[in-house]
Amino acid sequence: MGMTIAGLAMLFGVFMIFWTVWQGIGTWGENRTVGWAFEITTFVWWIGIGHAGTFISAILLLFRQKWRNSINRSAEAMTIFAVICAALFPLIHLGRPLLTFFIFPYPNTRGLWVNFNSPLVWDVFAISTYFTISLVFWYVGLIPDIGTLRDKIKKGLKKNIYNFLSFGWKGSARGWHRHEITSIMLAAIATPLVLSVHSIVSMDFASSIVPGWHTTIFPPYFVAGAIFSGFAMVQTLLIITRKTMGLEDFITESHVENMNKILIATGSIVALAYMTEMFMSWYSGNEYEHYAFMNRATGPYWWAYVIMIGCNVFSSQLLWIKKLRKSLVFTFLLSIVINIGMWFERFVIIVTSLHRDYLTSSWTMYKPTIVEFGLLIGTLGIFFTAFLLFIRIFPVISISEVKSILKTGARHQQKTDLSHDTTE
């Protein structure tokens, strides 16, 4: 069922991508004033969602948060799929995806290079590095578990495929030693990487002179927002996964509660950032800046602002109530609300700042078209299709990590029978 819906959404999106490429980006609602709108919003939204995976696997690993073990694998997979969805947008944006290689510095007959002063070029490097490192990190963690799957299968094509994917994992002491060191070192370098990626994305805006964008608060504000929306998406996915895969004993209520606590923390940082922005627009004494923020809250796009504040600031504060924090149904609904809110946050930042800036004569309104909605729905389809396929094929919970925890935990309880620790 889920697969069918996701697959149909994906087909719709793929059709819209072809339509965009075939007809040109005139099929979108952008105009000369609002040159960035729906697609950049969706792009930043997906990149933000992609942050939770590496945050969970890298930062929580460095902080020795043991509870991350049952959620990190699926969160990492989520990161990879979200970054793939995000990376589609710059390609579609180009209008001519065949010329994508123009964005990379390569020797050419024109003698020109890309502009290294431009945050858009930094983005290319940041996102491709982030994708590569996340993918490698995820796969290194998967290798021992693929080994387990391999040895469960007797023979046939499936066995050969798992043989191939497991890289001939033996489980030797030195192999484990190197595996552990590599994982921890990857976590150590992925931590600043996570923070850098969304900072660089925020510089696409912050280094311009558009009122409402030109603020120094953007990098930390975007990173907090990214982790906020990423964790919300992890909640959505995990609650579905634990229900459909029967993993109630592994992804417990306390995992959900822990993640809810992170949602309160990051949600509050986001709220503080909104207030700081408002305050600075007044305190700066700059009338353009001041107008941009008044226009956000009271201008023609006030409804988007209300959705943003309602979904991100007020709804996440409800998690202070312990009962709601522990409720799975509430968390599930809230996670969707937060993701809607975070999409609108980017919409508010991008569209309201652009549609009325310095020149009153070019003020205009922006309306999305069906093609643009199609791209959003389509990437959601791609994301969920990929995730559902992933939970069918690979272990959603790191088998070897859970084993080592179960063993130590069981030893604490003085249990003698330790042989029933398989996770599947």
Next chain:
Amino acid sequence: MIQRNNILISFDDEVPLLQAVRKLRDNKEIITDVLSPFPVHGLDEALSIKRSRIPVVGFIFGAIGALLAFGFQAWVFTVSYPLIIGGKPFFSVPTFIPITFEVTVLFAGLSMVAAMLIRSKLKPEIRFEPVEERITDDRFVILVEAEDEETTLSRIRSLLSGIHTIEIR
């Protein structure tokens, strides 16, 4: 994969495994390898495995990446094709930093993973014969080198008589 002159001792838990490893090493037996379904704490010390130098590899390649990225951007903007962009200086260090950082991380990360795979001799293969099928599930295995199988086997049997083993062969 099991070599002819190796003796295989298997366990169903890590505690007897660690005891056996210590005992064998105290008695000057040569352990070729220890296989386990998850990293066993204390095994590295028991086998006196030296700390891997993979982080050093990461540092060296990270440094190479940093120099390469910074040097390349500087060369492009000062020598190859200096362009005036928004009146900014050609050699503007701050704008080169983001890409330098990203390339550093990329080089360090990929080199460490490559080092791990090469050093542990892991590579994608269609055919693979495990020493013991259950070591990725719930078995722990010690492989001991033996010049003469019969005598070593009986020697190890008597050595490990007090420890709970599943199989010695």
